[in-house]
Amino acid sequence: MGKKRLVVIGDELDGIRAAARAVRENPEIEAKVLISSEHLSFNCYILSYFIQNSDEDIFSFMDGIIETFKAQYGIDILTHLKVTDILPLEKKVVFEDLKKGHSSAVEYDKLIIATGAVPVVPEVEGINLGNVLFLRSLDDVMAIREGIEAGRIKKAVVVGANMVGVYTAESLWKRGVKVTLVERGPQILPELDMEMAELVRRQMEHKGVEVLVGEKVLSLIGNAKGDVVEVHTPERILPADLVIWLEDMKPNVEVAKKAGIIIGDSGAIEVDQYMETNVPGIYALGSCAQRIHQITGKPVWLYRQAVDDVALQAVSENIAFENGRVLEKGVLGTMSIQAFDLGIARTGLSLAQAREEGYEVETAIVSVYDDRYACGGSYRENVIKLMVDRSNGKILGVQCVGGVLSDKLVDTVAAVISMGGTARDLAMLDVARHFSYFMNLHPIPLVAHVMVNKLEGKLKGISPFELNDLMQDGEVILLDVRTESEFKMGTLPGAINIPLEELEARKDELDRQRSIVLISERGRRAYLAFVKLKQLGFERLRVLDGGLLIYPFA
Known part of the structure; x- marks a missing residue:
């Protein structure tokens, strides 16, 4: 045979x-x-x-x-x-x-x-012009390399701000190309929730990349040679020596x-x-x-x-093996990239996806530094957002934006999700805490403990989006519990300042009949203020999830 x-x-x-x-x-x-x-x-x-x-x-x-x-x-x-x-x-x-x-x-x-x-080729005027690429082959890569090295490519427009779009924008930026990233949706990185994606957008703009959201490319204009020179949106005209189209696959x-x-x-x-x-x-x-x-x-x-x-x-x-069949157990959509000095990773469902599936979702957001600076390495903040089913605590998804360990943090949660784990399971996880990383708190058990506190009613949070709506009505007291010097450097519109250390002595300055939202830089001091005010008899208290660090409307 x-x-x-x-x-x-x-x-x-x-x-x-x-x-x-x-x-x-x-x-x-x-x-x-x-x-x-x-x-x-x-x-x-x-x-x-x-x-x-x-x-x-x-x-x-x-x-x-x-x-x-x-x-x-x-x-x-x-x-x-x-x-x-x-x-x-x-x-x-x-x-x-x-x-x-x-x-x-x-x-x-x-x-x-x-x-x-394969890429979805849109019906856009000029889509077949020279130097309009879909990044589908090694030939495309070589054309870009040669154009950059010859000085013909100085300005590029990347269309589509998904993960591959952000990563491609970084690749061009690293080669000294002036990059504009155009996204037709309301945010970059639709794989993430908006406040997490906003952290990446801020970093990209800090690095010098122009980021445009809510803008659709209407047409591409070429020169006499048939090469692209302009990208037209409803808002502006963008000069371009190169267009990389990455909207849809x-x-x-x-x-x-x-x-x-x-x-x-x-x-x-x-x-x-x-x-x-x-x-x-x-x-x-x-x-x-x-x-x-x-x-x-x-x-x-x-x-x-x-x-x-x-x-x-x-x-x-x-x-x-004909007789030994292996079952494939499905996917979670776990993804990660390193771009613009950030680790970006996610797994499971986003908040929007979870709600679309009918889940009652609870979220928790924490920010923790990784402490490699103690050993001569880099210094980076990790922001983690955890989502669970409020009815049973089962983990639905997690997102992380921060240091190079972002993917490892998300992988840990992905493993727990695959086993049907809950926030309590995650909180009790025995994770490695090497002294050169996360010297004080490991972000995975930390975000899980915050979630458990929420599920058990020990903590009430408010998302940036809920708070933004409340602020429009003017029915809430915004209490910034940072120091006076921090407060003067910037806070939310209408916020008042009582530092955490002075809270008990100045409690009578607060109206107990009104809702109070506690804010701090990352949420930790706001949580401590929540506990203290609860002990002092205040009831209508909430903490801004993630703190001012991730507030996308500031």
Whole structure:
């Protein structure tokens, strides 16, 4: 009996990695990978990385990956082959040889679809002008590099302020390009809640990047050579030597759809818990595959930042071993980037997503310094927002903006969510507290303890958005409990100042019949004031979540 034939279609790295693992687990498998270009494809995040790291020889790097998989696993990687059809009944993949100009077919026993995602090309005037790129290939990266090095690219507009848009803006900024980031929605980073995204926007503007929200690009204007020179929005005209359009991506499913493979509600290929499609023996993974969200149980599509190791393991082992099927347990949408000296990470549901799913959501926000400055390192504040189901304390999501440890903090919470954990579970977690990081308080148990206090009625908070609405009505006392010198440096409109240390002596200055919102820089002193005033008989008290540090309306 001959070897089992495994064929992978698509340029995404997930496919070749799954093939390599399957071959490693079962030497009776022989694998072929059909890719349409000369090189494997990387997603926009990795392509952006190569923009800022100009010393990297990306073509040698890519060739090295291909040669490694060939040498170590015996995988046959065939380039310049565009797959046109999958024939499930015949178990064949039909492809066009882009170099020789003819069509042929290859037979398979098992098939992996790893066709990734493609940009959504908008119907905007000038979208086909020169130097308007969607960052889809190494050729795009090389064109940007060469344009910067030759001095032709000095001003760039990045359209779409999602995570990949922010990361790409940083890559250009690091190369000395003047960058404008344009977002049609009300905030940058729609993956985050607004007050968390605002921390990033402030940092970007501090670094010299122009950030425009609530503006839609209407048209792109070119010069006589056919290259873009202007970007027009309803508000302004932006000069541009380069436009990178990153607003929307969609799963690349055309070949799969044509073959009768079911496309899910998310627009991606529907797979079961084994990552298998409705056609037996055909699997899908990476950015072309639909997944199930662990919290909602609903199908979702996520544009993958990197190789999906969990799905990859399920696919490879289910192909390698007929009798030992591995279940894939779903996703949380865990994401992270490092940009503009900030770590930005999230997992689970955002506040808006949780409310849309019908949850009664409680939130807690804390800010903690990581203390690497004590060992000669950097000094960065970590702001963490935790969301739970108010009815049972189950964790729904977390977001972190701060230092380089942001992704690790979020990973910790992601693990607890995957186990069905609650705020109390998180508060009791025995986490590592190395003296050079978080010398006083570890942010994960801290934010969980704040949440537990809220759930148990020991603390009442108010979000920046609720407070902004109350301030319009003028029905609330804003009590700033910082020092007088801090207060004079800036506070919220209409706030009065009684420092925490003077609160008991000056309690009679406060009207007990009115609602009082306590504010401080990060919320800690406001919480201490809350406890003290409670002991003094005040009832209508709330603390501004996260403090002035994250208040987005100041």
